[in-house]
């Protein structure tokens with residue numbers, strides 16, 4: 001360095017990119033399809049057609065990815081969905097799952 005001190009080269013990555021989380025919605029027998037479509041539009045920013053496709057995928061496969069986010073944002077989405085479902089009296093469930 002200009003003052004003669006030694007600056008060591010960093011050979012390892014210090015800051016890791018943030019881990020990403022899928023927000024996965026789960027099927028149930030009681031939540032109305034229309035409610036699920038509205039929730040997906042409202043909290044995951046999807047248009048009507050995309051939200052409908054995701055809802056039908058969940059209905060047929062048992063689960064579906066509504067979006068991929070950082071840990072904090074994913075946790076907020078889960079809370080918002082569960083809160084909306086509880087207030088409407090529906091058993092709709094969703095979870096955040098870490099990606100590798």
Ligand code: TYC
Pocket residue numbers: 025026027028029030031032033036055056058059092
């Ligand atoms: N299976 C529900 C019904 O037949 C619809 C549904 C879809 C519920 C997706 C939850 O995440 C869900 N009314």
